[in-house]
Amino acid sequence: MLDAEMLEQLRGAFSGLTAPLTLSVHPGSHVAQGELLELVNDLASTSEKLAVVVQGEPVSPVQLDLLRSGEATGVSFRGVPGGHEFTSLVVALLNADGKGRFPDAAFVERVRALKPGSLRTYISLSCTNCPDVVQALNLVALLNPSIQHQMVDGGLCPDEVRALGIQGVPAVFLGDTLVHVGKSTLADLVEVLEKHLGTQGVARKEETARVYDVAVVGGGPAGVAAAVYSARKGLRTVLVAQKMGGQVQDTLGIENFIGVPRTEGPRLASDLRTHLRGYEAEVLEHRKVERVEDGSPKVIHLQGGERVTAQQVIVASGARWRELNVPGEKEYLGRGVAFCPHCDGPFYKGLPVAVVGGGNSGVEAALDLSNICSQVTLLEFGDALKADAVLVDALRARPNVRVITRARTTAVLGNGEKATGMRYQDRATGVEHELTLDGVFVQIGLSPNSSSVKGLVELNGAGEIVVDAKGRTTVPGIYAAGDVTQTPFKQIVIAMGEGAKVALAAYEDRMRAPAPAQAAAA
Numbered sequence: 001m002l003d004a005e006m007l008e009q010l011r012g013a014f015s016g017l018t019a020p021l022t023l024s025v026h027p028g029s030h031v032a033q034g035e036l037l038e039l040v041n042d043l044a045s046t047s048e049k050l051a052v053v054v055q056g057e058p059v060s061p062v063q064l065d066l067l068r069s070g071e072a073t074g075v076s077f078r079g080v081p082g083g084h085e086f087t088s089l090v091v092a093l094l095n096a097d098g099k100g101r102f103p104d105a106a107f108v109e110r111v112r113a114l115k116p117g118s119l120r121t122y123i124s125l126s127c128t129n130c131p132d133v134v135q136a137l138n139l140v141a142l143l144n145p146s147i148q149h150q151m152v153d154g155g156l157c158p159d160e161v162r163a164l165g166i167q168g169v170p171a172v173f174l175g176d177t178l179v180h181v182g183k184s185t186l187a188d189l190v191e192v193l194e195k196h197l198g199t200q201g202v203a204r205k206e207e208t209a210r211v212y213d214v215a216v217v218g219g220g221p222a223g224v225a226a227a228v229y230s231a232r233k234g235l236r237t238v239l240v241a242q243k244m245g246g247q248v249q250d251t252l253g254i255e256n257f258i259g260v261p262r263t264e265g266p267r268l269a270s271d272l273r274t275h276l277r278g279y280e281a282e283v284l285e286h287r288k289v290e291r292v293e294d295g296s297p298k299v300i301h302l303q304g305g306e307r308v309t310a311q312q313v314i315v316a317s318g319a320r321w322r323e324l325n326v327p328g329e330k331e332y333l334g335r336g337v338a339f340c341p342h343c344d345g346p347f348y349k350g351l352p353v354a355v356v357g358g359g360n361s362g363v364e365a366a367l368d369l370s371n372i373c374s375q376v377t378l379l380e381f382g383d384a385l386k387a388d389a390v391l392v393d394a395l396r397a398r399p400n401v402r403v404i405t406r407a408r409t410t411a412v413l414g415n416g417e418k419a420t421g422m423r424y425q426d427r428a429t430g431v432e433h434e435l436t437l438d439g440v441f442v443q444i445g446l447s448p449n450s451s452s453v454k455g456l457v458e459l460n461g462a463g464e465i466v467v468d469a470k471g472r473t474t475v476p477g478i479y480a481a482g483d484v485t486q487t488p489f490k491q492i493v494i495a496m497g498e499g500a501k502v503a504l505a506a507y508e509d510r511m512r513a514p515a516p517a518q519a520a521a522a
Helices: 002-011 032-044 086-095 105-112 129-143 158-164 186-197 221-232 245-249 266-275 342-348 362-369 389-396 492-512 515-521
Strands: 022-024 050-054 064-068 071-078 117-123 147-153 171-174 177-181 209-218 238-239 281-285 289-293 297-303 307-315 319-321 352-356 374-381 401-404 407-414 419-426 434-435 439-442 446-449 478-480
Touching: 002 086, 032 050, 064 086, 071 086, 071 105, 071 129, 086 129, 105 129, 105 186, 117 129, 117 158, 117 186, 117 434, 129 147, 129 186, 147 515, 171 186, 177 186, 186 407, 209 221, 209 374, 209 492, 221 238, 221 245, 221 266, 221 307, 221 492, 245 266, 266 281, 307 492, 342 362, 342 439, 352 362, 362 374, 362 389, 362 401, 407 492, 419 478, 478 492
Parallel strands: 022 050, 071 147, 117 147, 209 238, 209 307, 238 281, 307 478, 352 374, 352 439, 374 401
Antiparallel strands: 022 064, 064 071, 117 171, 171 177, 289 297, 297 307, 319 446, 407 419, 419 434
8 A cells, every 4th residue: 555665764764763652443344444554564663662553342433542552642543544544544653653743742731631531533634624624633632642633534424514514524522512612733633622611620830920021922934034034133032822824724825925836735744844943042933822911021921821922923923714704614513614615615525505605716616617517606795806817717617507696605604413504785776686596605805813802902994914114013012014904915935034134123213212302212
């Protein structure tokens, strides 16, 4: 199953294993059993620390448990972890041996405080978002012995998928309760688990505020550029982020990053991490910033009680998918409402769906879905589609696509189990219409992640942070850069430049005057 080149790479990756790890396969008669055994035997051939056994109760369709020194780790795979999930299996093996990237001690404490629970994540092997969730929850299980996590290949368990009403992946269940659906970060997933599982009644130590010269909020291109430039000036710098790379992690192909003819989002995110690691800048990953407090110094309050203080703060927290904010949207998320046509489109094969949004992302989504769905209705709020002409022409040529302009989405409809339609208003006549369909794909752009400074600095009507030509906000000592600001054209190369510029501006302000005079000058 694994070619010679892959086997050689795995030998290198597993060369440092120290603990005996066992790939324990449950007996079974499913057609995929042979494929699973072939995969794990190939893996085991790459290290003397890896072994394969067939033991336990028969499981349908197939199941693989990961053992360390003969003991259960809480990590299992029900299905053949191929495709994008092959990486999840490799990462789980490395993590089980203490290898790979782990959160810092403060975040690990949060994970270990979670109460017991058994989680299942239903995935599609073609889903690019699923591995992030699977790997994050596998890590939670490895760090907290009272938690078990199992990846389930929905393609091999269609009856379960139907019974649970799954219409989007990754779908995380606690028992039969859906607790999360869609892409996520480790920080967000731990927050979800704290809500649903609760935490042990152990008093958390009072956090001592970490003190820096410059604190950068956000780990995307703008944030990393700001941190690199700040560290190069010899300033005590910290970067606080939920996920290194930010939205870049979700970009498959990048062909307009000048000087690099082509790269991919995850690769660029890894390069950003590597570049920053070359400087004396601390990284606090898997952190959610609750609010920024003005003062001397500024205080950044993090979820979980941690605090970071700095004389200057650079907000580069980027943006996220914009939601419709209409009745039914959140209720049917993962059960008819989706944001990723690539990941969730296959669940709607042969069914009617709608796409909300007439920009490039919306038209591209409609084109993709028209290849598998019976009917695609594209709704655009404006008087005309905003996408590039070549995309609009391609869309008009699809016989199973209908375009409705001047449409204001007012509700997602459902029967309590799944979405069954949507309601929209004709903005020209005021008349409301209903569509009967099985899925609604929301593609209406990005919303800035500016909530941590809302009420502190000036925001425009779109929620973007208002900055001057050098990235200064309306509060002295607080700066902003990248997609979270009103700077036009949300592009990686622009965000990097803005991050560098704002770091230089902050340093310039620091050198020119002490804090009081600096505040007056800004």
